[in-house]
Amino acid sequence: MSDTGTGQGLDAAWAVDWLLRSAAVVADNRVALSELDRAIGDGDHGENLDRGFSAIVAKLDEEEPATPGAAFKMAAMTLMSKVGGAAGPLYGTAFLRAATAVGDADALDPTLLVAALTAARDGVVARGKAEPGEKTMIDAWTPAVDAAAAAAAGGSPADVLLAAAEAAEAGAVATDPLIARKGRASYLGERAIGHRDPGAASSALILRAAADAAVSSGTAGAGA
Amino acid sequence: MTVGLVIVSHSAQLAAGVVELAAQMARDVVLAPAGGTDDGGIGTSLEKVMSAMGLADTGDGVVVLTDLGSAVMTAESALEFMGSPENMVLADAPLVEGAVAAAVAAQSGATLAVVQKAAETALDPGAAASAKAPGAAQAPGGSQAPCGGQPSDGGPAADKGAGAGHSTGAAVTAVLTLINPMGLHARPAAVLAGELGAMDVDIEINGADGQSVFLLMALGAGEGRELHVSASGPDAQRAVDLVRSKVEEGFGEL
Structure with a gap:
């Protein structure tokens, strides 16, 4: 960690910490996410994601990924196999595309982080065939990518992820007044108005976990 | 051999049932079900879909049929994971009618493209x-x-x-x-x-x-x-x- 004290790269330890923090925050919000989903979907988003991230934690107990890309790929495979609902292939594709974008780099600088986030967002778009404003995960991911790109110029990796998390949270809140165009929520028409999209909400939680892990690793590095 | 079929459904019983139905008209076609989650619940599993693709691939290609939305996404993800093999395609077709039409076409020895088309034109004859x-x-x-x-x-x-x-x-x-x-x-x-x-x-x-x-x-x-x-x-x-x-x-x- 000591050589990343200047904040120029997030390594495999950060990726593992991100996944563990994601698992914890998804578990903490399992009921809340499912309640959001119950209002406009089939009410299983929290349980499904919790099952997927719990499986990731179990796999991390068995073996430590060597690079951030390896961690993302393991997460992709696990989420696609264990989640069951639409969130599995969507998050799975996000992590898979992020893994491809970073290759076997040992550490992610701001440029690689933005590339990973962009590839992840593009993967969700391709898999879900949704556009911004349709009350989906993309409404959190797209502002997150834009904010990350803006922060990458002159910012540290933690700055990039903090900007992404903040924008994702605002994007999730901004789904409240939208009418859903994709998934089961689209059958509700105007009745979806006033409810937050569960996928956008979980995306914001997971991106915040990435930022928390980066801040924590930066602090650890600076302190070492 | 013939083109093989993979039936992806949220329900293990539904996938097995579609295979049972289609098999009646296609004795020699490999029909591989991939239904439900790994623990037997409602949903789709990448691992199940990928292993079914492996089973159905006997060299002449594989057509994948799916039920609801996230089954499509799981099937697409499986293809992406496998490096988008040229001999595997996803049919944009209704599950039951598409599977029967594709199975009959495959039984006749039709090519991958024809089997896919058979499924996709099963929509509303x-x-x-x-x-x-x-x-x-x-x-x-x-x-x-x-x-x-x-x-x-x-x-x-x-x-x-x-x-x-x-x-x-x-x-x-x-x-x-x-x-x-x-x-x-x-x-x-x-x-x-x-x-x-x-x-x-x-x-x-x-x-x-x-x-x-x-x-x-x-x-x-x-x-x-x-x-x-x-x-x-x-x-x-x-x-x-x-x-x-x-x-x-x-x-x-x-």
Whole structure:
């Protein structure tokens, strides 16, 4: 960690910490996410994601990924196999595309982080065939990518992820007044108005976990 | 071997049931179910889908059929994980009708593209056929040969058209009469669609796409029924000759 004290790269330890923090925050919000989903979907988003991230934690107990890309790929495979609902292939594709974008780099600088986030967002778009404003995960991911790109110029990796998390949270809140165009929520028409999209909400939680892990690793590095 | 099929469903029972149904018409086709989550719940599993793809891949390609939205995404993800192999395709088709149509086509030895098309045109044969040919009695291509009243006395397949007449433009047409007792049921439809599917031809039989096993079956053409065949494209003559010889030999069922 000591050589990343200047904040120029997030390594495999950060990726593992991100996944563990994601698992914890998804578990903490399992009921809340499912309640959001119950209002406009089939009410299983929290349980499904919790099952997927719990499986990731179990796999991390068995073996430590060597690079951030390896961690993302393991997460992709696990989420696609264990989640069951639409969130599995969507998050799975996000992590898979992020893994491809970073290759076997040992550490992610701001440029690689933005590339990973962009590839992840593009993967969700391709898999879900949704556009911004349709009350989906993309409404959190797209502002997150834009904010990350803006922060990458002159910012540290933690700055990039903090900007992404903040924008994702605002994007999730901004789904409240939208009418859903994709998934089961689209059958509700105007009745979806006033409810937050569960996928956008979980995306914001997971991106915040990435930022928390980066801040924590930066602090650890600076302190070492 | 034949093209194999993977049936992806949120429910293990539904996937198994579709396989059971389609298998009745396709004894030699590998039909691999991938239903439910790893722990038997409702949902789809990448691992199950990928292992089913492995099972169904016997060298001639795999067509994947899915039920609801996230099953499509899981199947797409599985293909992406496997490096998007060229011999595996996802059919945009209704699960049950598409699986049956694809299985019948695969059983006939049709190519990957034809099996995929069989599934994808299973959607609504009635609407597709009527959109193409309002009034099936009116043969496209013009060779509306007078048939002298009793089409049912057929005897040996009577070619009432003007041989291989080129009636309008490049279209090759023929009017044939079915002589086998079962008519154009699943097996003959699969034979025709399979062989026509391998040709470079645009062919309609009573307004239905001759390369679609399901649309041919949906004609419900029985013994004595006239078939108005119209083909265009490089293989038009060969295609019409094939239909004629198959019809005249009663699809080997006499």
